[in-house]
Amino acid sequence: MNAQLMDGTRLAQQLHAETRRRADAVTLNRGHRPCLATVLVGDDPASATYVRMKQRRCAENGVDSRAVTLPASSTTAEVTAAVRSLDADPMVDGILVQHPVPVPVDERAVFETISHAKDVDGVTSASLAAMALGTPTHRSCTPAGILRLLDSYAVALSGLHVVVVGRSEILGLPVGLLSLCADATVTYCHSHTQDLPTQIGRADVLIAAVGRPQLIRGEWIRAGAVVVDAGYHPGGLGDVETATAAERARLITPVPGGVGPMTIAVLISNTVDAAERGLVSA
Template identity: 60%
Template sequence: MAAHLLDGTAVSRTIFGEVAERAANFTARQGRPPCLATVLIGDDPASHAYVRMKQRRAGQLGLESRRVQLPAGTTTEEAVAAVRALSQDDEVDGILVQHPAPAQVDEIAVFEAIAPDQDVDGVTMASFAAMGLSANGFHSCTPEGIVRLLDAYDVPIAGQRVCVVGRSAILGKPVGLLLLARDATVTFCHSRTTDLAAQVAEADIVVAAVGRPELIRGEWIKPGAVVVDAGYNPGNVGDVEFSAAAQRASYITPVPGGVGPMTIAVLMGQTVIAAENRVRETAGRS
């Protein structure tokens, strides 16, 4: 069988339309657009490309995009100070710290400088706790995008066996938490799991988020399983051996065009929600 594609580009287009409408309504009411501030540390070309893409999309949707560029030699203290300054700005609704930061910067400390109500990328401890406790708060963008993509194609989650390959704090762990909250049975694996092939072979849904090209072999996929490849490696190669996996899976994400557009869609949507929440909270205090 040949798998159907989980087309993140098509699904994100619908979300972008909703975001643009809400952003326009917000701007009409408040006299300013929702504002996303992006903090970029250093000179990594891929990071610069990602930030430009996010800025371009924000502009297309009617959001203001504010870019803070810090030099490669920036210290943790300097990065924290820059983020705290943005958190104190009443016209900044969401803050994104572009990952990765240079080695000398403590990313966790910089993330924690983001006020929880501005953490539209879902990277703070408060957001992680909200995902784990199914409480109100922003979700990590890629994990939330994955869940929305599965929902868009009516992929059942409750009762399914899920294998998450990857354990990062911004992707592997939170996507497992979100799927667990939807009543899936979740197994976390990684590049050092000794029986990785056997774990993948048992899964109804495989989420690959380990950052190693084609680590997940096509023959490991259980016939009819759903494969979500959140990896992106040089040459437009994901973490899954796409051609072979597509012959066994029922649904599979392309790379690119699968998870990536959903990440951007969630980021933009959560920025508008942050703006709306801040207005409501300000009105409630007056």
């Protein structure tokens, strides 16, 4: 079996086109473009690259971006103060704190400073609770992108067994909650899981979000399964051993070009959502 690749780049382009039309309508209605503010703490090269990429995609899709860069020596109080300032600014529709932040900044405290209305990355506890309950919210970008990708390939999660490897607050945990709300049966695997290969072998849909290159071996994959690899590591490696997994899976995301493009596309779409909601409540 040779798996079909799930093309996140193509789907992201479609979402960007839809977002651009909506952003232009917001701009026409209120006289200024939707705005995403990014907060970058420190000088990590990968984080800086991600922020520049998001700013470029914003510009291409009718959304303004505002960058706030703070030194790595910043305290939690200094970072939260910067976020509060953006949150109080009526010209800012969405706020993204680039993670991870340097130690000893309390990342959770910084996230909780963002108001629910402007939490376009879906990182606050209020957003996580809303995702668990299936109530309206800005859904976490990578998990929401994964579900859009599955839907575009007609993978209906209802009744399927979804195995999530990883339980981070921004990826593993919310993608499992969103899958549960779609009526999947969800198993979370993590560093304390016993017999990981057996757990993975039971998955109709495997979502790899563990952050370790090629931890998941291809021979562990159930024949005909759907494999979503949310990892990205130097050399273009994911969390899954792609070549051998593709011999068993029915559908698989490439790395790069699978989950990554969808994350940014959803982020910008969420920002325009926030701008639209602001128009309604104004």
